[in-house]
Amino acid sequence: MNWDILIRYAPALVGGFGVTIFCWLMGSAVGLAIGFAVALAAAVPSRALKAVLRVYVEVLRGTPFLMQLFILYSGGPAIGLRLSATTAGIVGLGLYSSAYYSEIFRAGFAAVPRGQIEAAMSVGMAPIDILARVRLPIALVAAAPPIINTLIVMSKETVVLSIITVPELMYQMQTMAAETFTAFDAIFAMAVFYWCLVEVVSRLGRRVEERATAFLASR
Structure with a gap:
């Protein structure tokens, strides 16, 4: 391990890691928003709409992220x-992850006991109130663990963004390896950065899951 090289490239690696986190957070926000909207739209009693949404989800889940990224950036x-490149990376991550988040939210809504919905209807609650006060809280609690897991998976998908020259961590690592011929040092540094990110997200996720479980038990 050549610490002199690591110290010399530390600013570039840290900067790349910052770009990685930015793209991941923005892409995840886009994906969660679209995924939630798709899950809500899927509840509309329209076969045509359901078919369109199903095609959207299956195409994005059934094709490689790298291919989608090339189509968006090079074919756009x-x-x-x-x-x-950065905008295409964020949009690509958002669209790709939205297919997974939509299924997570759909499963969360399906986990809401039918009896609670019927009880809310029996006391005259409006559909929007039933969604906000009954269905949504329970669905989010049920969806919390898979959402955290998908966030972790998507954080590691950011390495693909280097293919379209987004200056994230993998891109900086490849530059370091090419200029210094120290591939192992560069890969080791990248692994440490990603391990730290995943560890932080995992710990925060466990806290969210614990609070979600406590909330569900108190209802």
């Missing part, structure tokens, strides 16, 4: 869509 200009 063909239809007038010109995005910077």
Whole structure:
């Protein structure tokens, strides 16, 4: 392990890690928002809408993220869509993860006991109140563990963004390895950065799950 090289490239690696976290957080926010909207729309009694949403989910889940990223970044200009590498990376992560989040939210809504919904209807609650005060809290509690797990998985998917020249951690690591011929040192540094990120998310996730379980038990 060459510590002199690691120290020399530390600013670039830290900067790349910052870009990684930014893309991951923004992409996750986009994915959660779209996934939640898709899950809500799937509850609308329309076969045509359900079919469209099912195709959306299955196409995004059934094709590699790398292929989707290339289509968005390299194929976008063909239809007038010109995005910077970072923007394309964020949008790509958001769209790709939204398919998984939509299924997580769908399963969360399905976990709401039918009896509680019927009880809310029997006392005259409006559909929007039933959603906000009955269905949504229980669904979010049920969805918390898989959401945390998907967040962790998506944090590691950010390495693919280096393919379209997003200056994230993998990109900086490849630059360091190419310039110094110290591939092991670069890979080791990247592994430490990702391990720290996953460890932080895991610990925060366990806290969220504990609070969610306590909330569910108190109802």
